[in-house]
Amino acid sequence: MNMLALDTPDQDYWTNFYSDSKFSKEFHIPSQFSAFCLSEMRASEIKRVVEIGCGNGRDTLLFLQHGLSVIATDKSDAAVRSVQEKFGSHNNLRTFTFDVASVDSIACQDHEQPLAIYARFVLHALTNEQIKRFFNFCSGSTRKGDKVFVEYRTCHDKDRQKEFAGHFRNFLDPSHIEDLSQQYKFALCYQTIGTGLAKFRDDDAHVARQVFTKES
Numbered sequence: 001m002n003m004l005a006l007d008t009p010d011q012d013y014w015t016n017f018y019s020d021s022k023f024s025k026e027f028h029i030p031s032q033f034s035a036f037c038l039s040e041m042r043a044s045e046i047k048r049v050v051e052i053g054c055g056n057g058r059d060t061l062l063f064l065q066h067g068l069s070v071i072a073t074d075k076s077d078a079a080v081r082s083v084q085e086k087f088g089s090h091n092n093l094r095t096f097t098f099d100v101a102s103v104d105s106i107a108c109q110d111h112e113q114p115l116a117i118y119a120r121f122v123l124h125a126l127t128n129e130q131i132k133r134f135f136n137f138c139s140g141s142t143r144k145g146d147k148v149f150v151e152y153r154t155c156h157d158k159d160r161q162k163e164f165a166g167h168f169r170n171f172l173d174p175s176h177i178e179d180l181s182q183q184y185k186f187a188l189c190y191q192t193i194g195t196g197l198a199k200f201r202d203d204d205a206h207v208a209r210q211v212f213t214k215e216s
């Protein structure tokens with residue numbers, strides 16, 4: 001019998017998920033979080049986004065449609081290929097397949113314009129060690145004043161109803177994520193925590209939204 005290990009990320013889970021045309025090819029509505037971030041990015045005159053864990057690209061498309069330059073990345077090649085196929089005609093899009101926990105930076109810090117790193121529903125797909133590597137990547141890819149936008153499931157979400165069960169989720173303590181970010185020279189500049197921010201069908205996730213600014 002095949003046992004599904006829920007205590008570590010399943011290497012193939014997201015590739016299988018985005019290989020299913022239902023999740024990769026159909027139009028999807030952008031997340032509430034992406035609309036919030038777009039507004040915040042505009043206010044900070046951010047025009048460049050590095051998206052980690054872009055999935056089917058629903059948030060990538062919103063950013064492109066509003067004139068941002070987007071580097072859309074994911075560990076799943078199926079996801080990245082689908083984003084490239086669907087939205088590759090946008091001049092402002094570049095796509096890359098990589099595991100954020102295995103690279104130290106992406107070479108985009110030479111530009112003068114401010115940068116955002118955006119990761120929605122990605123942190124809780126990582127182990128604690130991979131989350132450290134995520135912040136290491138953010139630190140290596142940003143300069144003073146750049147921002148990191150994250151939304152993820154909190155520890156209070158663990159026993160709530162889920163729409164897609166049966167895969168690894170690391171339910172996180174937002175204060176722990178804030179402490180960790182400080183070790184990588186980020187300061188929390190906004191957070192909100194609760195339900196009603198990321199509802200999907202019967203899955204009204206208890207989430208944290210956090211925005212960090214690079215301090216030096």
Ligand SMILES: C[S@@+](CC[C@H](N)C(=O)[O-])C[C@H]1O[C@@H](n2cnc3c(N)ncnc32)[C@H](O)[C@@H]1O
Pocket residue numbers: 009014015031052053054055056058073074075076079098099100101119120121122125126130
């Ligand atoms: C829950 S989905 C979120 C997708 C999209 N951001 C959204 O909100 O619809 C999590 C995504 O993170 C990606 N992911 C998981 N672990 C990753 C890693 N170590 N590096 C990069 N991407 C990863 C998965 O392939 C998947 O596309």
